[in-house]
Amino acid sequence: MTLYGRRRANNAVYLALSWAATGIGLAILFFILGTLLRNGIPALRPGLFVENTPPPGSRGGLGNAIYGSVVMTALATLVGTPVGVLTGTYLAEFGSASRVASAVRFINDVLLSAPSIIIGLFVYGLLVVPLHHFSAWAGSVALAIIVVPVVVRTTEDMLRLVPATLREAAVALGAPQWKVIVLVAYRAALQGMLTGVMLAVARIAGETAPLLFTSLNNQFWSVNMDGPMANLPVVIFQFALSPYADWQELAWGGAMLITLAILALNILARTLASWSNRSP
């Protein structure tokens, strides 16, 4: 074969492999979603949201787990977002040249990908052992620690994107720096920052490991933040590994609910981001 022919053949092979790789990636996605839907939809009944997790062998739902997940996610977001926003603000507004800011940025990105089980260990040592009980507070704190790096990253990126002309106009009108940031920059970056918060929520909604050692689990309905509280990921963990068919069905149902919620949040966040990019 001529050199040219060899190169063409080479090219064809590599490109075919690229197509195949993409095909495999998409196939995995659809396979997982398909399995989730096929096994999770049978679990969808009104009782799923209202009834509590049953003992093995009885019918029940995921009401207490859904409640626990929502409450702890909400609390973690409420706590983690301000911390993240303020830190991101510091990095974007005050820290372009400082060494402290570079260190914080670096550490933040490392924390972003750190194993979440380590964070669970940390909060266990901090909040569970000294107080002698598992609690939803500890679970929320663990999740908040995971929220912070995500929000810091997106806040800093979004604030940096605010055009300098906007800020200069504000300063020209006599606004002090904090007003420039809070009243002008935040408003301009709001959509982007909201996207960041949504991505953070999507991330913690599926986190299991940090909750294993902090909020544990609770088979009954409980709104007591001082004690163990049920949550979807740990319930799925327990039920999926069990041999009971009704528990497994609930596990699939819960898995489907979490995944759909997270995917919806992600798509929403992306759409929001593209809107804010498109607007002049």
Next chain:
Amino acid sequence: MQARSKASSWLGTIAIALVAVAPITAQAAEISGAGATFPYPIYAKWADAYKTKTGISLNYQSIGSGGGIKQIISKTVDFGASDMPLKPEELDKNGLTQWPMIMGGEVAAINVGGIESGKLKLDGPTLANIYLGKITKWNDAALAKLNPGMKLPDQAIAVVHRSDGSGTTFIFADYLSKVSPEWKEKVGADTSVEWPTGLGGKGNEGVAALVSRTAGSIGYVEYAYALQNKLPYTLLSNKEGVYNQPNAKSFQAAAANADWQKARGFYLLLTDQAGKESWPISGASFILVHKAQEKPETGKQVLDFFAWAYANGGKMAEELAYVPMPGTVVKLVEASWASNIKDASGKPIWTSR
């Protein structure tokens, strides 16, 4: 400005509402326990019935006996449950008292195509050798010798054991130690051991799930798990060499010789008991509480629940092939409550009815 203050006032309202609801509903009575997966099916049933009757919820986390012991020592739960009884010295060291709540038996569940439940015969040494990794195929000569005429497939044995700290493991390993000196020397018996081979499952549930999912597997589970999940199990020869079916009768036969009165701290093991009708791997499951109760009302609620279970839970237990404790033992246990479990001022929190 208006949108922002509206949003923040909404957030504030929600936060306040959430916080306000919490203490109000925190009054609902709840006792928490954690530990053994061995008795979990029956404890869950009892808890359900008790809640219907009294409205008090029992939150039991089946995390394994090791976890139950750890959690009660660190006082993160109101009671711990363990299939491995603590030795009297350990009880004293941690200020705990224990009592046997329910008895049951363990079986070797299998998942081998072509072998039905209750047909395959194993004896102690063979079972030990499987778990030591010395017998690796289902059609091994040792198995064929015990089961003449049975068609054994040429399939690799997938051994399944517990990955968590387990009293079920303790009972199983204790039995293997009694029938196989090699096991006793190499591995020993405790809630967690160094398994020579095999997959690890979490809890009795995890082992049952793995066995049902893995072709060619064998795993030890409490009998109720094999029953509830329709897992085929093997026969096991007892000390007299007799092959009995695992059921309430053979578990009870194993417990017949137990002398609970002599056992200090109720420390008694029921494995490899004498008796033609005995099932070789039987055991009791224990409850652990602190002798000095910091919260006497909760302590009393715990004891009330277990007293109710002793009096009313027998039938539910038998439906799942557990063996309720005989009346004489119940009296001994309740007497120990009255003399051991006290509040801060030294007053016993339990009075026998």
Next chain:
Amino acid sequence: MDVSLGLPTRRRIDRQRLLDAAFRGTTQAFAIGVLVLLGGIMVALAVGALPAFRAFGWGFLTSEAWNPVKENFGASPAIYGTLMTSLIAMLIGIPLALGIAVFLTELCPPFLRRPIGTLIELLAAIPSIIYGVWGLFVLAPFLQLTVQPALVSTLGELPVIGALFAGPPLGLGVLTAGVILGFMVLPFIASVMRDVFATVPPMLRESAYGVGATTAEVVRHIVLPYTRVGVIGGIMLGLGRALGETMAVTFVIGNAHRIKTSLLAPGTTISATLANEFTEAVGDLYTSSLFALGFILFVITFIVLAAAKLMLLRLDQRAAK
């Protein structure tokens, strides 16, 4: 306009200056809080791990024992499992990610670029517990019944690498865990690669096409060398995630504290050990050994992630020039 500074105006200006300083101080405090948090985590882990390190010394890292009865613990099986599953994950994830990145930047029709890119990123959004459940119920039985027996009878018979594929097909084990991990890190690496490929100046690419290079040659000789640092950074980012992944692995690794040559054997990883045993560890040395495992994991992932970050930073700086 009257610009003379009367007393009320001066007060207002001073107050604004104060608020400025307060705002700056607050944000700085929170930023330093992030540093303190990381320090706190390291300290907490180190303190918890100290008794184990004191008891076992450096031998902890090489010992294969895991005996809660005799209180003899070693990190070796967990570290081996962590590294092995991550290695398999990289072997699967990197080629696939490369293929996807090349597809998205060179081959994909422009109108499909966005949707397919989003779909690949959605793979990253799926929580790891879902991967674990899917692995346990779908992938493991499939592997046990089809792929693994095939591997045992073909590759298992070969002289040297046969040992890697020996043993009964269990479905669960190091290989399955590695495959699931590979699927999990694939979208991360693909995203970074795609972003990094997009920084290649069009001029360079077009020049190469201009002299008659095929697409594969452009990728191999222009794009990859140019983005070399970023690609490695992305790979290390994926590696960092793979090392620390818990739930996906715990479901399918088989939970056995042993080091076996065969990839088909069950094993354990640091995070799977923690997830399974932490709430049940009785005894101070046991708990401390688990903390020690956590500390080791944190150190390993910190090093890998820090290195990845540094590489990506260098690429950012170069692209900005």
